[in-house]
Amino acid sequence: NAGVTQTPKFRVLKTGQSMTLLCAQDMNHEYMYWYRQDPGMGLRLIHYSVGEGTTAKGEVPDGYNVSRLKKQNFLLGLESAAPSQTSVYFCASSYPPRVGSSIDSPLHFGNGTRLTVT
Amino acid sequence: AQSVAQPEDQVNVAEGNPLTVKCTYSVSGNPYLFWYVQYPNRGLQFLLKYITGDNLVKGSYGFEAEFNKSQTSFHLKKPSALVSDSALYFCAVREGTGRRALTFGSGTRLQVQP
Numbered sequence: 001n002a003g004v005t006q007t008p009k010f011r012v013l014k015t016g017q018s019m020t021l022l023c024a025q026d027m028n029h030e031y032m033y034w035y036r037q038d039p040g041m042g043l044r045l046i047h048y049s050v051g052e053g054t055t056a057k058g059e060v061p062d063g064y065n066v067s068r069l070k071k072q073n074f075l076l077g078l079e080s081a082a083p084s085q086t087s088v089y090f091c092a093s094s095y096p097p098r099v100g101s102s103i104d105s106p107l108h109f110g111n112g113t114r115l116t117v118t
Numbered sequence: 119a120q121s122v123a124q125p126e127d128q129v130n131v132a133e134g135n136p137l138t139v140k141c142t143y144s145v146s147g148n149p150y151l152f153w154y155v156q157y158p159n160r161g162l163q164f165l166l167k168y169i170t171g172d173n174l175v176k177g178s179y180g181f182e183a184e185f186n187k188s189q190t191s192f193h194l195k196k197p198s199a200l201v202s203d204s205a206l207y208f209c210a211v212r213e214g215t216g217r218r219a220l221t222f223g224s225g226t227r228l229q230v231q232p
């Protein structure tokens with residue numbers, strides 16, 4: 001199994017350009033997430049999805065859009081890139097957290113996409 | 119609201135010595151706590167978790183973590199550090215009775231010297 005695959009691995013954009021990051025998972029996970037990682041700030045949640053056709057905002061959603069048309073794919077879009085969006089982007093997936101249960105599925109992460117906006 | 123603090127940006131330890139990476143948390147209910155490790159140019163990998171039960175949790179690669187409810191801490195420990203343990207470590211929390219996504223700390227870089 002490939003696990004969580006992110007494409008592309010690297011990208012350089014000019015301010016105002018748009019792009020889409022693709023995340024694909026082959027573990028039949030319901031939940032998928034997009035995080036950004038910045039030095040000294042850890043990982044911050046951008047958007048997440050609890051199932052096909054549903055998405056929700058995370059901690060830092062502004063400037064990003066997402067879509068989950070298929071269960072195995074979660075796309076992150078930047079409509080008009082800004083230098084503040086220079087970051088490393090990580091996709092993750094998991095089974096749903098179970099309320100009040102001692103079972104909690106860990107997140108499985110992709111290897112990241114390094115995006116630079118000039 | 120839920121939050122995590124990792125007070126040390128970097129921890130240096132000699133190979134063979136015990137290591138501790140600190141983490142404190144804040145949640146409104148029961149915490150579900152996790153440690154993840156990140157090697158260079160890779161995504162995060164799950165190390166261990168505390169959901170309920172024994173306060174001492176054992177995980178991958180010889181790591182363990184101790185849950186302390188009164189101090190709201192979940193420190194990561196290993197009795198004898200290896201050079202290969204050098205990596206970036208993240209603590210994460212979510213409130214157990216909800217369905218919120220994990221909140222991660224800012225990360226602690228562990229450097230193990232030969």
